[in-house]
Amino acid sequence: MNHTLHRLFWRIHFWAGLISAPIVIFAALTGLLYALSPQIEARLYAGLDHVTASASPAVKASLDQQVAAALAEHPHEALRYVVPAHGAIDSTQVYLQAAHAHHQAKGEHDHGLPTGSIVYVNPYSAQVLGQLPELQRFKTWSKKLHSSALQGDGWRWLIELGASWMLVLFATGLVLWWPKSQAQGGPGWRALWPRRGASPRLTWRDLHASIAIALGLVTLTVLVTGLTWAEHSGDNFRAAQQALGQGTPKAPKGLRSQPAASSSTPLNWQAVHEQVRAQAPDIAVQLTPPSSADGVWRAENFDRSQPTKRFTRVIDAYSGQTLFRSGWDQLPALSKATAVGIPFHRGEFGGWNQVLLILVALAAVFSVVSGLMMWWLRRPRGGLAAPQVSRQALRQLPPRTWWWLLPLAGALSLALPVFGWSLALFTAIEVARLCLERQAPLSAS
DSSP states (O other): OOHHHHHHHHHHHHHHHHHHHHHHHHHHHHHHHHHTHHHHHHHHSHHHHBOOGGGSOSSOOOHHHHHHHHHHHOTTEEEEEEEOOOSTTBOEEEEEEEHHHHHHSSTTEETTEEOOEEEEEOTTTOOEEEEEEGGGSHHHHHHHHHHHTTSOGGGHHHHHHHHHHHHHHHHHHHHHHOOOOGGGTSOGGGGGSOOTTOOHHHHHHHHHHHHHHHTHHHHHHHHHHHHHTSHHHHHHHHHHHHHTTOSOOOOOTTOOOOGGGSOSSOOOHHHHHHHHHHHSOSSOEEEEOOSSTTOEEEEEESOOSOGGGOEEEEEETTTOOEEEEEEGGGSOHHHHHHHHHHHHHTTTTOHHHHHHHHHHHHHHHHHHHHHHHHHHHHOOTTSOOOOOOOHHHHHTSOHHHHHHHHHHHHHHHHHSHHHHHHHHHHHHHHHHHHHHSOOOOOOOO
């Protein structure tokens, strides 16, 4: 690699790491909390999520009775949707929203933070087990902490910024590390193993590179899947999906029930649940009732850990006719990849998935710590030790380097807008530095 290009990548890697280090540490530690949420929730909410099978009747109460019991205890809250008990010892979850918030807030959230609550009902006796504000569920709390530092959608850009620059850190770090082959006198793939008896700085460098590369594929998967539902890059991703015809099929807007076409009596909760259960995969479902007299029922999978069982159905509230249906088989290839990648990012595929995410989180923390140790060991006393790239050196870069480097930076900036804004700021600072730099005298030939 050209020496100047190597130093340019090193400088980018250095500043990107130094600036994003706090974000990376925060994202890794909060992601670690979220990855452990199934075990934490099992201890915290066992009495709400489950009922004692031996103490329950053999027959469940109707879903209408269960919903009515929840609403009777919380008459001043509006019903959002219901997750009927799926397993034999599961409770039914009734999701509510404060009536004033339901009318004033857009959708079910206020600035990206859930404001509703969950009522837990024994599906056999229709007895209310308790209520919990949705944001107090550890999984929801840790998710919002990880994505927005509990500050709502206005702060989601912060994690997006860190994830974007982590991609740059990984790419530039890989280029800087890439060894010469053994045929050319280099270490080849032996460079993956830390050297014995090396100086402290080289030991930290070897560990810094080896651990990052060992978990590189998983780390990239976590970063890319996270960016696909981030606020700004996620919007671009979904627009690209639609342009490529790879978007997730959605129910057409304006679907309405037709009371005159069948009976004037709408279907009740139990009837809708039985119909959905008869035709949907064996998975926990979420039922959303009609919002008006000519509204429709919506049913979809509540459990996101089984992508091949995902489904969406829109049902006429009177006839029970299916007005729209979508499932795994109807998803295009890119949507299927997303449907698998996002649950993986959340650690929803079980213990092995959680272990990989925990290793990635710890590796990210180690990368920051080892990077800071390398900087500390090489820094001159009283100096910053940032890799230097002079204006004269940049002039010596071959033109063909700029032909691919600038379009690549532009493409990344368009795909990842938060990265693009920060890159523009970083570039402006670097250009100002170069303009103020004294022209180094040319050495005598």
